[in-house]
Amino acid sequence: MTRVIIVRHGQSTYNTERRIQGRSDASQLTQKGRDDAGKVGKALSNISFNAIYSSPLQRAKLTADIICSDSGQSTALQTSDNLMEIDLPLWVGMTTTEVKEKFPEEYTAWHSCPDKFMMLLPTPEGTREHFPVLSLYEQAKQFWEEILRRHKGETILIIGHNGINRALISTALSISPARYHSLQQSNCGISVLNFSGGLGENVQLESMNQTQHMGETMPSVRPGHSGIRLLLVRHGETEWNRQGRFQGQIDVPLNDNGRLQAKKAGEFLKEVKIDFAVSSPMARPKETAELILQSHPNIDLKYNADLREISHGLWEGKFEREIEQEYPGELERWRTIPAEVQMPEGENLQQVSERSTAAWQLIIQQALNEQRNIGLIVAHDATNKTLLCHILGLSSESFWNFRQGNGAVSVIDYPSGLDGHPVLQAMNITTHLGSGVLDKTAAGAL
Numbered sequence: 001m002t003r004v005i006i007v008r009h010g011q012s013t014y015n016t017e018r019r020i021q022g023r024s025d026a027s028q029l030t031q032k033g034r035d036d037a038g039k040v041g042k043a044l045s046n047i048s049f050n051a052i053y054s055s056p057l058q059r060a061k062l063t064a065d066i067i068c069s070d071s072g073q074s075t076a077l078q079t080s081d082n083l084m085e086i087d088l089p090l091w092v093g094m095t096t097t098e099v100k101e102k103f104p105e106e107y108t109a110w111h112s113c114p115d116k117f118m119m120l121l122p123t124p125e126g127t128r129e130h131f132p133v134l135s136l137y138e139q140a141k142q143f144w145e146e147i148l149r150r151h152k153g154e155t156i157l158i159i160g161h162n163g164i165n166r167a168l169i170s171t172a173l174s175i176s177p178a179r180y181h182s183l184q185q186s187n188c189g190i191s192v193l194n195f196s197g198g199l200g201e202n203v204q205l206e207s208m209n210q211t212q213h214m215g216e217t218m219p220s221v222r223p224g225h226s227g228i229r230l231l232l233v234r235h236g237e238t239e240w241n242r243q244g245r246f247q248g249q250i251d252v253p254l255n256d257n258g259r260l261q262a263k264k265a266g267e268f269l270k271e272v273k274i275d276f277a278v279s280s281p282m283a284r285p286k287e288t289a290e291l292i293l294q295s296h297p298n299i300d301l302k303y304n305a306d307l308r309e310i311s312h313g314l315w316e317g318k319f320e321r322e323i324e325q326e327y328p329g330e331l332e333r334w335r336t337i338p339a340e341v342q343m344p345e346g347e348n349l350q351q352v353s354e355r356s357t358a359a360w361q362l363i364i365q366q367a368l369n370e371q372r373n374i375g376l377i378v379a380h381d382a383t384n385k386t387l388l389c390h391i392l393g394l395s396s397e398s399f400w401n402f403r404q405g406n407g408a409v410s411v412i413d414y415p416s417g418l419d420g421h422p423v424l425q426a427m428n429i430t431t432h433l434g435s436g437v438l439d440k441t442a443a444g445a446l
Contacts, residue, residue, distance in 0.1 A: 002148060002195040003155045005044065005437070006165050009055075009063040010037040011187045018096050021161075022088040025057050036188040036214050037063040041070025043190065043213035043437055049075050050154035053147070055083035055161060063188070064159040073157075082143035086136045086163035090119050112420075115177035133167075133177050140167035144199040152197075161185075169193065172203050173401050179393050184425045186211050186219045190437055202336075206403045206439055208427040213437075217272055218411045219425045228367050228414040229425075231269065232387065233292070233378045235284040236261035237406040237441070245319055248312030248346065253283045261407030261433055261441070262291035268409065268432035270295040275372035278363050280307035280379045288407070289378040299376075306359035309380035313346025339396040349396035353386040360387055361418065368417050384410070391422050405430045405441030 010033025014021045021027050029037070044067065054064035056079040064077050091099050100107050110117045114133040121130045147156065160168065165185045170177070172193055185191075189209040196202035211219055221229065236258030240247045254262065265288070274296045279289040281303040293299050315323050324331050327344065334341045342348045356379070367375055379387075381404045388402045389395065391412055404410075409432075411425040430439045 002151060002153055004158060004193045004195065005047070005049075005156070006158045006160065006168060006191045006193065007040055007063070007067065008162055008165050008185045008187055008189050009060040009159060010034060010066075012059045014093075015187060020088055020091040020094050020096070020099060021059075022086060022092045023057070023084055024092045026093070027059050029059055029062050033059070033063070033187065034066060037066035038070045039213045039215075040188050040190065041067040044073075044157070045071040046436065047071075047155065047438075049073055049157045051075060051147075051151055051156045052077045052159075053080050053083060053156065054159040055079065055085065055164070056081060057084060057161070060159050060161060067157075067159065080143060082139050082146070083158065083160045083164055084139070085161035086132050086167075087130070088119070088132055089121060089130075111181060113178065114180040133180050136163055136167045137171055137177050140164060140171045141199065143168065144171060148195055148198045165191070169205065169208065172199070173205060173392070173394070173398065175392050175394065179421060182392055182421050182423055184209050184219055184423055186216075188214055189219070189426075192438065203401060204403055205401055206428065207430070207437075209425060210429060210431060210437065211426070212429065212431040217268065218409070218429065221413065227373070227417055228364050229374045230363070230412045230414075231272070231274070231374070231376050232384055232410040232412060233265060233285075233288065233376065234381055234384055234404045234406055234408050235280075235288040235378060236265075236291075238284050241406060243319070245317065246312045246315045246323070248309055248316040248343075249282070250316050251283045254287050258284065258406060259287070259291065262288040264432050264434075265407045265409060266292040266295050268429075269376070273374055274299055274376050275374050276367060276370075277301045277376040277378075278304055278307070279377070280309070280383065281305055282308050282380070285378040285380060289376065292376060292378070304359045304363070306355040307377070307379040307383055310349070310352045310382040311343060311346035313343040315343060315346065335400070337397070338399045349382075349386060349399055352382055353390065353396050356383045356386050357390045360390070364414060364418055388424070388427070391424055393421075403428050403439060405433070405435075405439045407433055407441060408439065 011030045012027040014027035052075050054060050119130045120127045162185045166183045189211050191208045192206040194204045194206055236254045238252045239255045240252045277299050279285045289301050339349050384404045385399050385402050389398050409429045410427045413423045413425050
């Protein structure tokens with residue numbers, strides 16, 4: 001496995017002024033940007049990197065220098081032009097307000113259809129068409145193809161920018177450029193990707209946009225954005241999780257460690273405003289939700305049966321070795337082509353996706369109707385993974401691309417309600433469980 005940790009540069013002067021930076025090198029780190037880079041260094045100090053790459057732009061390069069210094073890394077820092085930020089030459093240096101006023105149609109296109117967004121750039125011969133987002137995704141692919149070949153089985157650190165980091169994560173997971181704005185990358189946020197091989201082979205997004213090392217519970221809502229925020233939590237550990245026994249819809253309760261995980265998730269979310277809560281009715285998510293809501297006694301917990309775990313049918317209650325013996329080759333198909341597997345006398349992922357997505361949409365619509373903004377949703381591993389696929393416009397074939405640790409929290413915003421694309425603000429936060437940057441929760445059977 002090749003582990004890749006991706007960090008966005010610290011806060012810059014252009015960030016504070018809400019100016020378009022692009023490939024301009026005029027912007028510099030603020031003192032907060034320097035301080036936060038130091039906090040990243042401390043958060044990564046127990047990880048040894050075989051290689052460290054940075055964008056050559058000074059806001060990223062200085063962030064990288066501070067991280068290397070404060071984490072005690074002896075590995076030499078290398079720069080790569082393929083980590084440069086998105087190229088927006090006609091907008092560089094302008095505030096977002098100025099861009100909206102001077103380029104209203106283009107700005108609308110930039111947000112509504114980034115994959116089709118185009119700039120006409122002057123050339124000696126006239127003009128040429130420039131597609132900033134599509135170009136950035138090609139650049140990200142080039143970086144992966146070079147780096148993954150060079151560092152197979154190693155651990156590498158990348159310090160880039162908002163746009164290129166989104167493109168790196170998106171090209172790794174085959175997320176469409178149309179969803180460019182659906183991934184948040186906060187200043188000094190940390191994301192973790194695990195590659196089984198090269199680009200196009202199996203990859204797992206272990207976590208995305210962790211900001212807890214900077215003292216933030218989760219990324220803040222963007223200025224000027226209203227809408228719905230959902231906190232998606234996987235239930236705490238059960239004894240069957242620990243043993244690696246398939247649970248599915250057998251109603252296994254939390255074990256002591258699972259209750260502790262749920263309590264820690266509750267402590268983590270204690271100061272977060274929660275307006276409503278919905279859980280799968282099964283015992284393990286129900287108890288997880290109840291423990292989290294002890295800090296929110298005024299919230300009534302509701303249930304939606306369509307959030308329950310996948311039915312593994314005749315696999316339920318069995319260990320992998322038993323399933324392999326009774327259904328030879330099916331476990332390998334489940335691991336490699338999960339969307340094509342029909343559980344014997346159980347469900348397939350399409351069925352899980354259809355019911356969980358319908359429940360999810362209903363929850364959002366009800367929140368909009370009742371003018372409630374922030375909701376807690378507690379469900380299961382497979383349910384959460386199919387929801388993450390839906391949120392990012394992926395099919396169930398991408399099921400294994402997402403990790404969901406026991407007691408982990410993911411944050412999804414709907415800034416335009418159900419009319420626009422959702423934004424995955426953070427995924428699989430487990431730092432409250434004492435695991436640091438890397439997810440060390442149980443990875444047992446579903």
